[in-house]
Amino acid sequence: MSDPAALDSDTSAGAHGEALETTASPGVQKHGDKNLHGAAEKGFVATDNRGVSLIQFDPEAERKLRNKLDYMVVPTVSILYLFCFIDRANVGNARLAGLEKDLGMEGNDYNKLLSIFYISYILFEIPSNLCCKCLGPGWFIPTISLGFGIASLGTAFVHDLPSACGVRFVLGIFEAGMLPGISYYLSRWYRRSELAFRLSLFIVMAPLAGAFGGLLASGILTLDHFGSLHSWRMIFGIEGIITIGISLFAFATLTDRPETARWLTQEEKDLAIARVKSERVGQTLVLDVMNRKKLWLGFCNPMIQATAFIFLLNNITVQGLAFFAPTIVSSIYPTASTIRKQLYTVPPYAVGAVFEVLFPLMSWRFDRRQIFLIATAPLTMLGYILFLASDEPRVRYAATFFTAINCFAVGSLSNAQASAQVVSDTARSMGIATNIMYGNIGGLIATWSYLSWDGPDYPIGNGLNLAASSLILILATAGLLWMKWDNKRRDKLDVDEKLRGLTPEQVGSLEWKHPGWRWKP
Template sequence: MTRIDLHILPFVSLLYLLAFLDRVNIANAKSFGLTTDLNLGGVEYNTILTIFFVPYIFFEIPSNMLLKKLSPRLWLSICGIGFGMVMVFQGLTQNYSGILVTRFFLGLFECGMFPGCFYLLGMWYKRSEAQKRFTFFFCSTSLAGAFGGLLASAIGKMDGVRGYSGWRWIFIIEGSLTFIICVGFLFVFPTFPEDAKWLGETERAYIKARLEADLGKNAIERKITFHDTITVLRDPKVLMGGFMYMGLVVPAYGYAYFSPAILATYKYNAIETQLHSVPPWAAAFGFSMLIAASSDLVRHRFAFTVGPICITLAGFAILLNVHNNLHLQYAALFLVCMGTYSAMPVIVCWYNMNLGGHHRRAIGSAWQIGFGNIGGIIATYSFLAKDAPEYRPGICICIGFSCLSAVSCCLYAGLIAWENRRRQKTVRQELSDYEKTELGDLNPAFRYML
């Protein structure tokens, strides 16, 4: 497994780190005068954040269909090159309209990356060993948050170099770095086991056999059709996955986009704000890996979604009620970040690894991320400047959606537990290989992981 990990995890994690860094660095740029230089007023900054998520909602499923057709190496590298270029252009914008356009295209190029990487990871690992890998990949968000704060505090000191403000250099330098790395990915990024050139035929057959024993036949050769999309989305378990994820997207992006603004209300200057944003992200990384290792150890997911969500709720409860104790308020940001960013990868892994077959996993994973990112739109309008410094409406919205995620997880657990019991009592019919391929996780012999 170590050999597989070394060929897969560093590449997908680095790609996601770059994507998340390019996505949320606008919050760092805001601290260095973006809104002032572009004369943004009212909710224009929030609209800039919102437009990013529009392509996510509509293009996730088509992107995963293209990924399967073109290969992860080619498609995900092209996406990375695209959002790296757009990020550089974002650093050159001169007005509200310009940055609105670049944020839209940033979302367009990034929308296929996240579900595509989860889709790719799911085709390499068994369910019992997947959570640590999914979380390590997802924890790129925590590393990006920590690294982004440190990087922004350094780049922000370039204010005035060649006539550019510090916030422009944040976009230009980070976008250029992404572009260069993703050009290299065209030649080295991983693909599906069936196409991996670094595997021998014996190794390929072994990986295929161990995955079929856990998940059934994956049918990589099968084309995904529009009819498949409609069929998969009729499954209530698939639909529930979208609500599980959306409920945490709101607090996740609420924190990622607005924690610098919240920290600024604690009377820190721009550099101090960026530096104080780093420790919560670092703590979230360590806690997420602990949750993932524990979940894989006991081969259970449900409790490791609801437990961290309760930590998130505790953090928001403190932020809602305490306004005169900076140390406690800062500690609450740790709880929010740790709880949210440790529960999200468990939810995504749990849901994705309970989908059998290439077609059901490609469509299901894209649905979860695409629908879930509606929460990103909600998050961007939750923390408005007029609500500072307490941001009570935004905190209440995050509490409500965190509860939605917890309830959805309970409903999903109930659905799969009921389905497992029903299949256990049903007389199993002999199915052909073709029928098993078509059914995926709907195969009566398949058992969902709780």
């Protein structure tokens, strides 16, 4: 239910944005909220100068809307991301099935093949997300999905290392926009507290891709051939065709934003827009016009930079597992068959998938992200300590579970934290893209963390991952303490005095420099 007194008690709201309209509309009266439609309209602010929402929402109406969003928005992007990650990481499964021998690869050629993907992936990260904002996620995400499906299919027909590197470079261009694009897309629909869990519902596809990818690859390898394709080529061919089919389906099912959702009533559209707007201090638009100042403030936001560096460190572990889990398992069980080695990679990913959802679920319930980023580090550290300290196969296989338990959860938590630490839609598109660009620099480092001459114990790779997870613990803790300190400093500011004389447009462009802004730990 709305609280009309909240509007009347805030006399400063009109100084920096239009007051919310008080005329009831038929659709809004179902929620008992005369101001809901006004909050959804362009030109109206939905918070006071201190970032406090001017509207109170009916919890039951929100619950029903949230359930509808969960059913209609999340499944399509989750399935797309599942095959995005499979198409990226299936090179590890193909390696066990004879990829290196057939392409004449030697020494660290495999690492070169992995690295070329990350070069294009990093370069196109931010441009892709800005294109996603301009073109709309409803068209952009299926388009790039179709692109990387075709690129994955093309990998089945390469015959030497240069051609394989060329296809992997193209694959990186298309996949660059997936993780930031979907994260940004979901931020159009969900509140700050809700976002981490919804992000986890699609990012959980990364560990599931490791598990499902191993099962799928082992199943594919039982075939004699697929058309003219044999052995490892069948993995890329079949999985690429599946991705193409799902992408074509997504063009019809992915809704761009609440206003264009045919499956929402007008009242539900207003509620969806107003909910998001009520957390954005000084904003008169949910989907604002892109400008350079907001883009820059989204990039140089101190908590975006800190969170992005945490994601960089985390991705060294996540991508290292994705690309080298089959190799690590092979070193632990050298006499096992190829299919059995593929199957050994499945259980650690399955355990990781459970915690990928569990941590963000708790984050949603407590509306906290930073403390859970801190909590992901200790077990990952323990896993790599076991790798370094023991050469017993059972201990080292157990260590893969410890590393997988927590490391995958950082993806959804860090992207939710990046989204929570910005104000406008423009800054959010830049902030999320920056976070993921840094993360993929970590992925590039991961491609050189397990070197051929370092096996079978890989002390360099395991030591690097231990150092990275230890730094996550330190940086995440420091970030939490800094946010609390800066919020206390901001509490002492005279907000109205700081904003006096500024136009609504100037106030809306302040981002995290707005005196009423508070960091969201």
